[in-house]
Amino acid sequence: MTADQLKVRTKLYSLAIIDLVEKLPITTASKIVAYQIAKSGTSVGANYRAVCRARSDKEFIAKMEIVLEEADETLFWLEIIIDKSWINKTITEPIWKEGNELTAIFVSSLKTVKAKLL
Template sequence: MIRNQITKSGTSIGANYREANRARSKADFSNKISIAESEASETAYWLEIIEELAWAEIQMVQAAMKEANELLAIFTSIGKNMK
């Protein structure tokens, strides 16, 4: 179950960012960025669970968590600047 969830949320980040860059309006851009932000947050959550359960090599999980959190910070910043 966690494998499916993290696959969905992790790949959704890039898909929604790509869609945001092809947005037809400012509102559409903002919506897609918001979705990417939410998916980055969800991915970080699942990575935390994987780390706590020691289901993968710790260095790999921590590297992925760092990237997810960096993306989350970027999308959060973009969202705040849109307002």
Template sequence: MKHENLKVRTKAFALRIINLVDKLPNNLSCQVIGKQLLRCGTSVGANYRASCRARSQADFISKIGIVIEEADEALFWMELLVESGIIKEVLLQSLINEANELVAIFIASGKTAKENNKN
């Protein structure tokens, strides 16, 4: 997938996260989960953009690792929202699917970069 497509996709993911967090109930647990989800969900796109400007293959591998960690963390917080009963799974399924797809894409990209770095 081209870099520009992933830049658009990760920004759209961030915007969906923002909209989700803004609609969470106003209680302590949602405030804590919401802040964490907002931080990691929006940083996926920011860190992906940084990886596109990596100065070396090793720098790219490091930065894409951060993207993977942040996307996976977003998945964790969304799972908590569902499993705690705060949000019905059906309402988050599309966003969870997108997060899983992004994680898979970035894992594959990182593996390819590591293989290319060995050669």
């Protein structure tokens, strides 16, 4: 997968997270979760764009670790939404799957670049 393809994929992931947030019930707790997942979920794509501008392997690693942290946080908030049954699983499952796939890609990329530095 090219960097441009991953840019598109992370942007689509951000849009899916926004759509999910708009489907959440309006309660005190869900508003907090909605805010958190909107922030972390859209940060995945935004920060991945910064990764693509990295000027060195060390800068790539530092920026990619931020992307990975945001992706993992998004999965946490998705777990909360799923466990609370706030949204039908037909909506959450594809987003969960994509979040896991993106996380795996980020982990793999980090391992590859870190191995180069050894």
